[in-house]
Amino acid sequence: xxxxxxxxxxxxxxxxxxxxxxxxxxxxxxxxxxxxxxxxxxxxxxxxxxxxxxxxxxxxxxxxxxxxxxxxxxxxxxxxxxxxxxxxxxxxxxxxxxxxxxxxxxxxxxxxxx
Numbered sequence: 001x002x003x004x005x006x007x008x009x010x011x012x013x014x015x016x017x018x019x020x021x022x023x024x025x026x027x028x029x030x031x032x033x034x035x036x037x038x039x040x041x042x043x044x045x046x047x048x049x050x051x052x053x054x055x056x057x058x059x060x061x062x063x064x065x066x067x068x069x070x071x072x073x074x075x076x077x078x079x080x081x082x083x084x085x086x087x088x089x090x091x092x093x094x095x096x097x098x099x100x101x102x103x104x105x106x107x108x109x110x111x112x113x114x
Contacts, residue, residue: 031061034105040112041095041102053081054095056088056102076101 037059044055056073059066063084070083073090077097081090090098095111102109 031065034107037107039102039107039109041098041109042112043093043095052093054090054093054098056098057086059086059088073098073101
């Protein structure tokens, strides 16, 4: 995967024989252990047509680990949601339940205003 052509779309190539292609990204960040994560849980009503959503921010790690955590939370709450850019969105007001679930999984979690 180190030579994936999709990563090079839009790149101008050099005729220099010593040129080495380097990407800006270091790949996915290493996922921190649950007890090292500092997650924030808040109720979010912005731009949701008046509907409430529980927003979990502060996750540091790989996208697939974020999605796995989101899937577990959605399953335990019995609702839908999404995960991207280090944030998990759970449909509905499940702040207290999400905090309990995350604490049971050894995550450091705090409720923040929102």
